[in-house]
Amino acid sequence: MIKRLFNFQGGIKPDSHKNESAGVPIRPAPLPARLTVPLRQNARSVARCIVEPGQHVLKGQRIGEAQDFLGTAVHAPSSGTVIEIADHPMAHASGLTTRCIVIETDGDDRAVPMAPFDYANTDRLTTLGYLRDCGVVGMGGAAFPSHVKLGSGTGIDTLVLNGAECEPWITCDDRLMRERADAILRGAKILRELIGARHTLAGIEDNKPEAIAAMQEAAKGIDPAIQIVPVPTRYPAGGEKQLIRVLTGIEIPQGKLGSAYGVQCFNVGTAHAVYRAITFGEPVLSRVVTLTGNVEHPGNFDTLIGTHVDALLPLAAPQADTDRYILGGPMMGLALTDLSVPIAKGSNCIIASSPALFPPAPPERPCIRCTACASACPAGLQPFELYWYSRSRNFGKAQEYKLFDCIECGSCAFVCPSHIPLVDYYRYAKSEIWARERDTKASSEARERFEFRNYRQEREKAEKAARLAAKAAETKAKMAQEGSAPENADDAKKALIAAAMERARQQKAAAPAVTGNDTPVPDPTAALPVKPTEDAAASTTPPDQHAQPR
Amino acid sequence: MIHSPYIRKPTSVQRVMLNVLLALTPGIAAYVWQIGAGILVNLLIATITAAAAEALVLRLRNRPVKLAVSDLSAVLTGWLVALAFPPIAPWWLTVLAVLVAIIAVKHLYGGLGQNPFNPAMVAFCAMIVAYPSLMSQWPPAGGLDFGTQLQLILGGARDLDAITSATALDALRTGLRAGAGSVEAIRQTGTFGMLGGRGWEWIGLGYLLGGAFLLARRVITWHMPVAFIITLALVSAALWAFDPARFAPPWFHLASGGAMLAAFFIITDPVTGATTPRGKLIFGAGVALLAYLIRNFGAFPEGIAFAVLLMNICVPLIDMKTQPPVFGQRGGRAP
Numbered sequence: 001m002i003k004r005l006f007n008f009q010g011g012i013k014p015d016s017h018k019n020e021s022a023g024v025p026i027r028p029a030p031l032p033a034r035l036t037v038p039l040r041q042n043a044r045s046v047a048r049c050i051v052e053p054g055q056h057v058l059k060g061q062r063i064g065e066a067q068d069f070l071g072t073a074v075h076a077p078s079s080g081t082v083i084e085i086a087d088h089p090m091a092h093a094s095g096l097t098t099r100c101i102v103i104e105t106d107g108d109d110r111a112v113p114m115a116p117f118d119y120a121n122t123d124r125l126t127t128l129g130y131l132r133d134c135g136v137v138g139m140g141g142a143a144f145p146s147h148v149k150l151g152s153g154t155g156i157d158t159l160v161l162n163g164a165e166c167e168p169w170i171t172c173d174d175r176l177m178r179e180r181a182d183a184i185l186r187g188a189k190i191l192r193e194l195i196g197a198r199h200t201l202a203g204i205e206d207n208k209p210e211a212i213a214a215m216q217e218a219a220k221g222i223d224p225a226i227q228i229v230p231v232p233t234r235y236p237a238g239g240e241k242q243l244i245r246v247l248t249g250i251e252i253p254q255g256k257l258g259s260a261y262g263v264q265c266f267n268v269g270t271a272h273a274v275y276r277a278i279t280f281g282e283p284v285l286s287r288v289v290t291l292t293g294n295v296e297h298p299g300n301f302d303t304l305i306g307t308h309v310d311a312l313l314p315l316a317a318p319q320a321d322t323d324r325y326i327l328g329g330p331m332m333g334l335a336l337t338d339l340s341v342p343i344a345k346g347s348n349c350i351i352a353s354s355p356a357l358f359p360p361a362p363p364e365r366p367c368i369r370c371t372a373c374a375s376a377c378p379a380g381l382q383p384f385e386l387y388w389y390s391r392s393r394n395f396g397k398a399q400e401y402k403l404f405d406c407i408e409c410g411s412c413a414f415v416c417p418s419h420i421p422l423v424d425y426y427r428y429a430k431s432e433i434w435a436r437e438r439d440t441k442a443s444s445e446a447r448e449r450f451e452f453r454n455y456r457q458e459r460e461k462a463e464k465a466a467r468l469a470a471k472a473a474e475t476k477a478k479m480a481q482e483g484s485a486p487e488n489a490d491d492a493k494k495a496l497i498a499a500a501m502e503r504a505r506q507q508k509a510a511a512p513a514v515t516g517n518d519t520p521v522p523d524p525t526a527a528l529p530v531k532p533t534e535d536a537a538a539s540t541t542p543p544d545q546h547a548q549p550r
Numbered sequence: 551m552i553h554s555p556y557i558r559k560p561t562s563v564q565r566v567m568l569n570v571l572l573a574l575t576p577g578i579a580a581y582v583w584q585i586g587a588g589i590l591v592n593l594l595i596a597t598i599t600a601a602a603a604e605a606l607v608l609r610l611r612n613r614p615v616k617l618a619v620s621d622l623s624a625v626l627t628g629w630l631v632a633l634a635f636p637p638i639a640p641w642w643l644t645v646l647a648v649l650v651a652i653i654a655v656k657h658l659y660g661g662l663g664q665n666p667f668n669p670a671m672v673a674f675c676a677m678i679v680a681y682p683s684l685m686s687q688w689p690p691a692g693g694l695d696f697g698t699q700l701q702l703i704l705g706g707a708r709d710l711d712a713i714t715s716a717t718a719l720d721a722l723r724t725g726l727r728a729g730a731g732s733v734e735a736i737r738q739t740g741t742f743g744m745l746g747g748r749g750w751e752w753i754g755l756g757y758l759l760g761g762a763f764l765l766a767r768r769v770i771t772w773h774m775p776v777a778f779i780i781t782l783a784l785v786s787a788a789l790w791a792f793d794p795a796r797f798a799p800p801w802f803h804l805a806s807g808g809a810m811l812a813a814f815f816i817i818t819d820p821v822t823g824a825t826t827p828r829g830k831l832i833f834g835a836g837v838a839l840l841a842y843l844i845r846n847f848g849a850f851p852e853g854i855a856f857a858v859l860l861m862n863i864c865v866p867l868i869d870m871k872t873q874p875p876v877f878g879q880r881g882g883r884a885p
Binding site: 256 | 553555558559561562563614617618621623661662664768771823826874875877878879880
C-alpha cells in the first residue's frame with residue numbers, strides 16, 4: 001500500500017552533508033574520567049539531588065529524583081564517586097549555569113542490578129511512573145519528558161515515529177535506525193500500546209535509503225502493521241508538527257498538542273530508550289552523538305550523559321583551523337562558548353566549524369520585501385513583517401502577526417538575499433515580550449500582596465476591636481453577676497488590664513506562625529526560555545508565553 | 551553573539567538585481583532591433599546618473615557607499631526609467647528623471663527597501679506632467695537612424711513633427727477623439743502593427759521572455775503578472791465586446807504601451823508592491839484596472855504609471871487585510 005503523503009508549506013533544501021558521518025558504525029565513546037550530570041533536564045524542571053559529595057554510586061543508580069510534573073529522574077551513567085554538587089555551565093543559549101552532580105568515575109563501570117519491567121501486567125500509570133524514574137525524555141533535542149506525552153493520551157489514533165532527521169550534518173538517528181531498527185520498533189510497539197494507538201507511521205527522509213531499508217526489514221519481523229514511510233527531504237520535515245502534517249495531513253496549531261488531534265509523535269531515539277528501559281530495566285545513561293564537520297574522523301559515538309564536550313572531541317580529531325563548535329545542527333544549533341559543557345539527553349550532534357565550512361554571514365542589507373522568507377516559512381508566517389515589527393520594538397504588532405507561531409527553524413534567514421539574521425530578531429522580540437509579561441505579572445502580584453496586606457491589617461484591627469469590646473462587656477457582666485460590684489473603679493480597671501495583658505502574651509506566642517503565608521512566590525526557574533528543537537518543534541510552548549497579566 | 555542558522559543560501563540583493571537586469575536584455579535587444587540603438591545611449595546615461603546619485607546620497611547620509619552601489623538596485627531603477635521614456639528623450643530629461651527617482655523617491659524615504667512609491671514610475675509621472683510634449687514624441691519603428699536619434703538625445707534641433715510620431719495608444723486616443731472613425735479604421739494606419747504599435751509588439755514579446763526567466767528563477771512569483779494580464783484582458787474584452795468601434799480589443803491593450811514591461815518588471819518591484827499572495831493578486835489586478843480606465847477615460851494616453859502609484863498607496867491596507875492563514879489555521883486535511 002502506498003501511503004498518501006501531504007505537503008507542508010515552505011521549507012528549504014540545504015546541502016545535507018550526511019555522508020561525512022553516516023558511513024561509520026556507532027562506536028562507544030571511552031569512559032571519561034569525570035561526568036557532569038545536569039539535574040536540569042529540560043527548561044521547566046530540575047531533579048532533586050539524592051546523593052551527597054563523597055558518596056559512591058553505581059552505574060544506573062538514581063542520583064536525582066523527579067520532583068514536579070515535568071520532572072524525570074537522573075542516573076549515574078557510570079560507577080564512581082560523587083565529588084561535587086555544584087553549578088556548572090550548560091549548553092543553552094542563555095549561558096546560565098545549572099546544578100550538576102559531578103562524578104569521578106572509577107573505571108569499573110559497575111552497575112546496579114537491572115531487571116526487565118513487566119509493563120503488560122502493570123497498570124498504565126505505574127508504567128509511566130517507571131519511565132519517568134528511568135529518565136526517559138525526548139531524544140530528538142527538546143528532552144521533553146516522555147511519560148508526560150504518553151500520559152496525555154486517550155483517543156490517540158496514530159503514533160508517529162520521527163526518523164526524519166532533517167537538519168544537515170546530523171546522522172545519529174540515521175545510524176541508530178540502520179543498526180538498531182529492531183529495538184526502535186519494539187520500543188515503538190510499547191509506545192503504541194501505552195497510548196492505545198491503532199496506527200504507527202515512521203517518517204524517514206528519503207535521503208536515508210539504508211535506514212529506510214533497515215526499518216522496513218525490521219518491521220516485517222516485528223509488526224508488519226508499522227508503516228515505514230519515506231518522506232521528501234525538505235527541511236524542516238523533522239519538525240514534529242511538520243512531520244505529522246506530512247504523514248497524516250493534520251495541522252496542529254501553535255499552542256496545541258498532538259494528543260488533542262489524535263496523534264502523538266516520538267523520536268526514534270526515544271523509542272529506542274523506551275525499549276531499553278522496559279526490556280532491560282536500563283535507564284537513559286547514554287545517547288548517540290554525531291561528531292562531524294571540520295574533523296578528520298567524523299562519526300557517531302555512544303556517549304555517556306555528562307561527558308564533557310572537550311573530552312569527546314578528540315575522538316573525531318578536529319582540524320587545526322576549527323574556530324568554533326556547534327551543538328545541534330547548522331540550522332538551529334548553538335555555538336558553544338564553553339567546551340566544558342556536558343552532553344545532555346537532547347544533545348544530538350557537535351559540528352566543528354571553520355570559516356571555510358560555515359563562512360561568516362555577509363553584511364546585513366536592508367529588507368527589500370522580496371518575500372523569499374514567506375515562501376520558505378514552514379509556519380506560514382510573513383517573516384519580513386515580524387522583522388519590521390521586532391526591529392521597531394512594536395511587539396504588540398509582532399504578536400498580532402503570530403510571532404509565537406515561529407518555530408525558529410531558520411529557513412527565512414537561510415534564504416534572505418539581504419543576509420538579515422531574522423531569527424535573532426524574533427528571539428529578541430520573544431524574550432522582550434516574556435520579560436515584559438514577567439514584569440507585569442510581578443508588579444500585579446506585588447500590588448495584590450500590598451492590597452491584601454492592607455485588607456488584612458484592617459480586618460485584624462476590626463477583629464481586635466470587636467474582641468476587646470466583647471471581652472470588656474463579658475468582664476463587666478461577670479463582675480456584676482458575682483455580686484461583687486466593684487467597690488471602686490480601680491479594681492475593675494485592674495481586672496481589665498490583667499485580662500488584656502494575658503491576651504497579648506498569648507498573641508505574641510502565636511505570632512510567628514501567622515506571617516508570610518499569603519505571598520505567592522514566583523518560580524524563578526520559569527525564566528529560562530525553551531529552545532525549540534527538531535523533535536518537539538513548537539510543542540513545548542515557552543514558559544511564560546501564556547502568562548497573562550492578571 | 552552569533553546565532554543559528556550558520557548556513558545560508560548563496561544569494562544576495564545584488565544577485566536578485568542582476569537577474570532582473572539580465573531579464574531585461576531580450577526586451578532591450580528587440581528595442582534596438584525594432585526602434586534603433588538610441589535606447590542604449592539613454593540606458594548608459596541613466597546608469598551613470600543612477601550610480602552617481604546613489605553614491606552621492608549615500609555619502610551624504612554617511613552610509614557605506616561601495617556596498618550599496620554595488621547592489622545594482624539604483625542601476626535597475628535607472629534602466630526602468632530609460633525603458634519607460636521615449637528613446638529620443640533629450641539627455642537632460644533622463645538625468646532629471648533619474649535624479650528624481652533616486653534622490654527624492656528612494657533616498658528621501660530612507661533608501662533601499664524603504665520607499666513607498668515606485669521610483670521609476672514617480673519619475674515618469676513627474677516628467678509627463680512637467681514636459682508633456684517631450685514625453686510624447688516617440689520614433690516610429692525603423693524610421694530614425696542612429697545618428698538622428700543620437701542627435702536628438704544630445705540636444706539637437708527638435709523639429710519633431712516631421713520625424714516622430716505618437717505611440718499607438720496616443721494615436722488611437724487622438725484618432726477616436728477627433729472622430730476619425732472606428733478603432734479598426736484608425737488601426738489601419740502605419741503606426742499600428744498586428745497587435746499593438748508596429749515594432750513595439752516585439753519589444754513586448756522580449757519583456758515577456760524576460761518575465762518567464764524571472765519566474766523560472768523564482769525572482770518573482772506568478773501572482774502579479776498573471777493578475778495584471780488577466781484583468782487587463784478581461785476588462786478590455788468586456789468593453790470591446792460592448793462597443794468594438796470605440797474600444798480596442800484586449801490584444802491591443804496587452805501589446806501596447808508599457809503593459810508587458812509593467813507586468814513583469816514594474817509592478818513586481820518588491821519594495822513598493824503588495825507582499826501576500828492574495829495581496830499580490832489584488833495589486834496586479836488593481837494596476838491593470840486603473841491603467842485601463844486611465845487609457846480610455848483619463849487625460850493621458852498611457853495610465854500604467856499613475857495606476858502603479860495609486861496602488862502603491864493601497865499596499866499597506868492590502869497587506870494588512872490579506873494576511874495568509876498560518877500553519878494550523880487552515881485546518882482540515884487538505885493536501
